[in-house]
Amino acid sequence: MADGECAAPALMQITVVLSRAPRQVSECTVQLPPGSTLADALQAAGPLAAQREGMVCGIWGRVLPETTVLKDQDRVELYRELKVDPKVARRERFARQGARATGLFARQRPGGKSGY
Template sequence: MLCVEVVFSAQAGQAQEWAVRLPPGACLLDALRAVGLETSAWPAGIWGRRAERSQLLRDGDRVELYRPLLVDPKVARRERFARQGARGTGLFARQRPGGKAGY
């Protein structure tokens, strides 16, 4: 028997986890069926990497369902940088008194 963990988060900060035992040769879709999430249209993966629902599972795998992103991470980073300004991030955050910019 394979021991697999299925993780799902419908909202930020609320994660549900199930420990599932499946027969050898089970696929990702079998794990989702075992917890009643087979009809979900969201992308799924194993250990943080997107995978097809036909992907075979191994003992100890972590099956995850991924919510769609609300904001592109690159856009969010640019917006944070614009709010904080150049002096509040990166190398300039901890400048020595009297030191040159960037040191």
């Protein structure tokens, strides 16, 4: 490099992922300057993240505020709202199947109580 020239900062590669419905995943890769935030990545993703009302965002499975500074190779994810609480779904599934037909309790000793 000649005197007085500065090297341009290397761009970070960020992957933006959105799943609007089960088994439907949209993904795009954007390049951003160092120091960019989660909000910058969503804006750079353009139409992919344009309709994100009611969606929460995060990085690698952790919900984080949009002011979070990104690192190279981060995966920005948009999470849709859950329709059913996982705990409630499990309780309902357990009630439907009965105690004797579920996972650990399926092969219990004869005459034993559920959960033992």
